[in-house]
Amino acid sequence: MMTTKQYESYYVPAQSHWPIVGAVALFLIAVGAGQYVSTLASEQSSWGGWVLLAGIALIIYMVFGWFGNVINESMAGKYSAQMDGSFKQGMSWFIFSEVMFFAAFFGALFYARVFAVPWLDGAGNNAMTGAVLWPEFTATWPLIKTPDGTETTGMGWYGLPLINTILLLTSSVTAHFAHVALEQNKRPQLKAWLGLTIVLGVIFLSLQVLEYAHGYSDEMKLYLDSGIYGNTFYMLTGFHGLHVTLGTIMLFVVFLRVLKGHFTPENHFAFQAASWYWHFVDVVWVGLFIFVYII
Template sequence: MTTKEYESYYVPSQSHWPIVGAVALFMIAVGAANYVTDIKNEVSGYGGYLLLAGIALVIYMVVGWFSNVINESMAGKYSRQMDNSFRQGMSWFIFSEVMFFAAFFGALLYARIFSIPWLDGAGNNAETAAVLWPEFTASWPLIKTPGGTETTAMGWYGLPLINTILLLTSSITAHFAHVALEKNKRSQLKAWLGFTIILGLTFISLQVLEYSHGYSEEMQLYLTSGIYGNTFYMLTGFHGLHVTLGCIMLIVMFFRVLKGHFTPENHFAFQATSWYWHFVDVVWVLLFLFVYIL
C-alpha cells in the first residue's frame, strides 16, 4: 500500500477586516449615490465626504488585510490547496467584474437599439413619439436630448486612440514580465513590470486630461448631458477606476519583486495581478469600440 500524503490547510484566526470592508463599501455606495444627486441638483451635500471616507477605509482595509496575507504566505503557511482557493477566488472576482461591466454595456446598447428609436416612433410608438417629442430624431451619439440639452460627442481619435495603444502595449509588457518571472530573470522582470506601470499611469493621466477637455466650455460634455453623457462617464469612469486599482496592484507587485518575493514555482499573487490587468485591457477594447467608434 502506498502512503497517502496529506497537506495541512491553513485556517487564519478570526479577523475584523471583512466587517471593515463591508462598512467601507456601504459608505462608498451611499456616498456615491448622494454625490451624484448633489451634482445634479447643484447643491453642496455630504455625499462627497462620505464617498472619500469610504474610499479611505477601503484603502486601510486592503493594506491591512493584504499585509496579513503576504506575511502568512512568506512564512510558508500556505499549501497547494490554499493556492487553489486563491485561484478560485480570483476567478470568481474577475467573473463578477465581467458582470459589472456587462450591466453598463447592456444599458448603453439598450438605449441605442431600443429606447432612442422608440422615441422617434419606431415599432408601434409613432403616436407616443408624436405626443412626447414630435421633433425628436433618433441618432447616436445623442448630442441633443429631447429636453433640449446639447453637448458634443467625444471622438475616437486623439487621446482615446493614444490610450488604446498604451493599454494594448501594457498588456504585452505585462506578459513579458510574467514570462521573465517564470524563467527567473529578475532584471527583465523589473524592467518589464516597471514599464507596464508607467504605461498604466500615463493612461490615467491622459484620461484626466480627456475629462478636463470634455468638461470645457468648448465641448460641454457633462455627466448630466443626457443618456450619452451618462453612459460615457459611467463606462469610462468605472474603467478608469479599475485601471487605477490595477496600477496599485502592479506597484505592490513591483515592490514585492524588489524585496525578492516570488519564485518561478510560487507567484500566484503576480499571476492574479496579470489576469486582472489583461481583463482591464479587454474591457477597454470593447469600450473603445462601442463608446467611441460605433
C-alpha cells in the same frame, strides 16, 4: 501491500477582525455616498461627504492590514498548492463579477441605442408618441441633441482615445513579458517590463483626464448630464478608468514586492492575479473603444 496516503497540509488562519472592519467601511461608504448624492443639488451642508471619506480611509486601512497578513503568511511558507488553488478560484470569481458589472453597462448602452432612442423618433409602434411629443426629434447616435433640446458633441475615436488604446494594448504585452521573465527567473527583465507596464498605465490615466477636460470644455459641452449619450459615455469610461487605477495600484504593490525579492517561478500567485486583472481591463477597453467611440 498498503501504502500510507500523503495528505497536503492546508493552512487555516486564526480568527481575524479584518472582515468586520471591511463591513463597517462598506457601510460607511454606502451611507455617506447616499447622503452626499442626495444633497448634492441643494445648498444645504451635508455630512455625507465626511462619512464617505471615513469609509474610504477605513477600507484602505483594511486592505493594507489584511493583505499584509496574507503576504506575511505566504512568505513564511504556510501556504500549499491547495491554498493557491483557492486563491485562483477566488480571483477568477472576482473577475467574473467584474465582467457582469460591465456587461450591465454595455447592456444599457445597447438598449438605449437599439430601442429607446429610436422609439423616441417613432420607431416600431411608437409613431404617434414621437409625432405628438417630439415631432422635430431625430434618432441618431451619438445622441448630440436630446428631445428636450440639450445639445452636445460626440467624442471621436481618433486622437487621445486611439493613443490610449495603443498604450493599453502595449501594456498588456509588457505585462505578459514580465510574467514570462518571472517564470524564467530573469529578475532584471521582470523589473523592467513590470515597471514599463505601470508607466503605461499612469500615462493612460493622465490622458483620460485630459480627455475629460476636453469633453467638459466650452468647445464640446459633453457633460455627465448631456442626455443618455453623456451618461453612458462617462459611466462606462469612468468606471473603466477606476478599474485601471486599481490595476495600476495592484501592479505597483507587486513591483515593490519584486524589488524586495518576493516571488519565485513556482510561487507567484499575487503577480499572476494582478496580471489577470490587467488583461481583463485591457479587454474591456477594446470593447469600449469599439462600441463607445467607433460604432
